[in-house]
Amino acid sequence: MSTIESVRESYRDFDDQTYAPFVKGVALFGFLAALPYIIEIDVAGMELAATLSLKVLILTVIYAYTAQAWNIMSGYTGQFSFGHAAFFGIGAYATQKLLADLALNPWVGMLVAGVIAAGYGLIIGFLTFRFKLKGHYFALATLAFAELLRFVVVNMSELQGANGYFKPFPRDYGAEYGLLAFQFQSDLPYYYLILGFLLVVTLISWLIKNSWIGLYFFAIREDESAAASVGVPAFRYKMLGVAVSAFFTALGGAYWSMYFNTIRPDTVFALFKNVELLLPAVVGGPGTLIGPIVGSFIVTPVSEVARTTFTNINGLDRIIYGAFLVAIVIYSPRGVVSWPSRARALWNRVRSTDSNEEVNN
Amino acid sequence: MPQIDISVVTFPLQGGGLDRFTDPLVQFLTDIANLDAVLLQLLAFGLLLGGVYALTALGLTMIFGVMDVINFAHGVFLVVGMYTVWLVSESLGISPFVGIPIAAVVLFVLGVVVHVLTVEPILEAPQQNQLIATLGVLLIIQSAIEIVFTPDPQQVQLSLGSLQVGGVFIPLGQLYALIIALGTMLAVRAFLNSTDLGRRIRGTADNRDGARYVGINVKRINYLTFGIGAALAGVAGASIALFQRFDPFTGETYLINAFVIVILGGLGSFPGAFVGGLIVGMIQVFGGYYLPGTTAQVLIFLLFIGTLLVKPEGLFGGADA
Numbered sequence: 001m002s003t004i005e006s007v008r009e010s011y012r013d014f015d016d017q018t019y020a021p022f023v024k025g026v027a028l029f030g031f032l033a034a035l036p037y038i039i040e041i042d043v044a045g046m047e048l049a050a051t052l053s054l055k056v057l058i059l060t061v062i063y064a065y066t067a068q069a070w071n072i073m074s075g076y077t078g079q080f081s082f083g084h085a086a087f088f089g090i091g092a093y094a095t096q097k098l099l100a101d102l103a104l105n106p107w108v109g110m111l112v113a114g115v116i117a118a119g120y121g122l123i124i125g126f127l128t129f130r131f132k133l134k135g136h137y138f139a140l141a142t143l144a145f146a147e148l149l150r151f152v153v154v155n156m157s158e159l160q161g162a163n164g165y166f167k168p169f170p171r172d173y174g175a176e177y178g179l180l181a182f183q184f185q186s187d188l189p190y191y192y193l194i195l196g197f198l199l200v201v202t203l204i205s206w207l208i209k210n211s212w213i214g215l216y217f218f219a220i221r222e223d224e225s226a227a228a229s230v231g232v233p234a235f236r237y238k239m240l241g242v243a244v245s246a247f248f249t250a251l252g253g254a255y256w257s258m259y260f261n262t263i264r265p266d267t268v269f270a271l272f273k274n275v276e277l278l279l280p281a282v283v284g285g286p287g288t289l290i291g292p293i294v295g296s297f298i299v300t301p302v303s304e305v306a307r308t309t310f311t312n313i314n315g316l317d318r319i320i321y322g323a324f325l326v327a328i329v330i331y332s333p334r335g336v337v338s339w340p341s342r343a344r345a346l347w348n349r350v351r352s353t354d355s356n357e358e359v360n361n
Numbered sequence: 362m363p364q365i366d367i368s369v370v371t372f373p374l375q376g377g378g379l380d381r382f383t384d385p386l387v388q389f390l391t392d393i394a395n396l397d398a399v400l401l402q403l404l405a406f407g408l409l410l411g412g413v414y415a416l417t418a419l420g421l422t423m424i425f426g427v428m429d430v431i432n433f434a435h436g437v438f439l440v441v442g443m444y445t446v447w448l449v450s451e452s453l454g455i456s457p458f459v460g461i462p463i464a465a466v467v468l469f470v471l472g473v474v475v476h477v478l479t480v481e482p483i484l485e486a487p488q489q490n491q492l493i494a495t496l497g498v499l500l501i502i503q504s505a506i507e508i509v510f511t512p513d514p515q516q517v518q519l520s521l522g523s524l525q526v527g528g529v530f531i532p533l534g535q536l537y538a539l540i541i542a543l544g545t546m547l548a549v550r551a552f553l554n555s556t557d558l559g560r561r562i563r564g565t566a567d568n569r570d571g572a573r574y575v576g577i578n579v580k581r582i583n584y585l586t587f588g589i590g591a592a593l594a595g596v597a598g599a600s601i602a603l604f605q606r607f608d609p610f611t612g613e614t615y616l617i618n619a620f621v622i623v624i625l626g627g628l629g630s631f632p633g634a635f636v637g638g639l640i641v642g643m644i645q646v647f648g649g650y651y652l653p654g655t656t657a658q659v660l661i662f663l664l665f666i667g668t669l670l671v672k673p674e675g676l677f678g679g680a681d682a
């Protein structure tokens with residue numbers, strides 16, 4: 001007991017230090033960077049990599065990244081967006097369109113895509129915030145803006161309609177395979193690239209959270225009219241939240257289009273993509289920095305492993321995934337990050353009933 | 362640097378790109394000017410489709426109005442209704458019309474089960490959790506249907522023929538579906554307005570806390586509403602199955618359009634669901650005729666967004682439940 005207490009005490013001391021977030025970040029990302037090698041370690045003749053492949057890891061980090069980007073808008077300012085597939089799809093399509101038609105380097109195309117997505121986000125924000133759409137109405141409006149794009153793209157022959165794009169080879173845009181071309185011939189560099197993306201968005205997220213911007217965001221989330229009454233420019237800061245979130249989500253879409261060779265409206269703009277993009281944040285704990293990352297490491301492997309394990313019965317994996325979704329929101333409505341404190345509360349309750357019994361005896 | 366072939370570079374909406382919007386409009390206006398017979402035919406089809414849309418939206422709007430829950434599983438409830446009718450008529454060899462009340466009962470039970478297992482525990486939780494939970498239910502039911510009945514499209518064997526009224530062609534399957542939809546809606550309206558239970562449901566929709574204070578068992582009202590909402594989806598799906606092929610994924614379009622109708626007509630509004638259903642049905646039929654591909658769906662979303670912005674409470678917002 002006392003050892004647990006002292007460990008917790010020293011952790012609290014460490015937590016108070018200014019360098020604590022830095023140490024935690026290095027530890028977390030160091031672990032993530034080592035993960036591709038960890039999964040190849042033999043444990044009692046079984047390789048973790050057999051089920052948890054590098055591809056699954058990449059997907060996991062992609063969704064951690066998108067959830068982190070979603071979190072900036074929806075977790076921090078409390079404006080629950082259900083249409084982030086719009087930004088994701090814009091990112092994928094703008095990058096590929098510029099690549100295919102203008103042979104523009106994907107890094108440049110990605111930034112252009114990010115700006116377009118931020119613009120679309122500002123349009124959505126301008127319309128919905130000005131009319132003070134709340135709750136379900138806001139969620140449905142964002143969903144409509146995303147679904148709108150899906151049907152627009154399907155019907156536009158200029159964007160290859162329902163067929164989508166195949167990624168051109170690097171030589172088609174005057175580059176060799178490598179970092180500059182945003183294309184690699186193996187999966188490992190792709191993993192470190194998306195990990196870098198995640199690091200950047202997490203850093204930005206941390207900076208926002210620890211500045212006056214984050215303070216304003218949280219004030220808006222808790223009580224918008226109260227925040228406005230003490231001088232928080234709510235509209236402007238909500239717009240900022242959407243733009244930043246849309247920009248980074250689009251970069252995720254651009255990465256997606258470069259990693260998977262082909263994009264189609266019913267993959268990047270899919271109705272269910274809206275859920276996949278935000279789910280890790282909700283599972284992990286919306287509004288927290290670590291939540292989206294932890295959440296993705298819970299949700300994505302379950303979905304992917306189920307998909308590869310139950311290939312003989314088409315659809316069984318989705319039943320498992322659906323049941324998992326229902327279970328997680330019922331039993332953990334505040335996210336996985338609340339588990340330690342919940343466990344502690346449970347432990348304290350158990351202990352207090354014990355001591356009560358002692359007193360009674 | 363690679364050569365860039367300028368002729369290959371195409372910009373949207375340039376070099377004839379606008380034609381695809383102006384041509385249908387010109388065509389439409391010419392038809393109106395000539396009082397073309399096709400307009401009457403399209404109106405008839407729009408009315409027939411709008412009726413089943415309205416019934417679909419009615420179940421959704423009831424759940425939305427009473428519990429403030431967006432039920433994403435509503436579309437798949439429709440699909441369960443379709444498969445129920447199909448199964449009854451295929452395996453028992455009886456008329457698909459008998460399958461419709463069976464579908465209502467099946468869906469009522471399913472709705473109550475879904476409500477008790479997934480919605481009730483998180484009614485007070487943040488709304489995104491309800492959304493994700495009902496999406497989970499959607500995945501479970503949809504995939505279960507896919508596994509049991511294969512993803513191939515199915516069709517109810519029924520040759521009803523059609524009517525010819527003054528040059529307008531009316532498929533009887535769709536006409537019966539419309540009549541069933543209208544009858545069901547009237548019955549629900551009578552139930553809500555003139556029975557004690559119906560009044561309690563409306564009271565709960567108006568003010569949950571108030572309903573609790575005057576001794577209404579809100580918990581019971583919740584699962585009844587969810588059951589009735591699901592049963593309405595079942596009847597809607599069953600009547601759609603009378604005239605349309607379907608597969609496990611048919612529900613998605615109906616779900617999205619039902620959202621549009623609910624917002625358009627006004628949350629929990631009865632006449633709103635009806636008028637909204639007609640509007641969306643008309644857009645789909647007229648748009649499908651004049652516009653290329655699925656562009657009509659773009660119009661529906663624009664209408665949806667427009668309504669949310671201009672009048673988020675909907676056309677009949679604040680009317681009775």
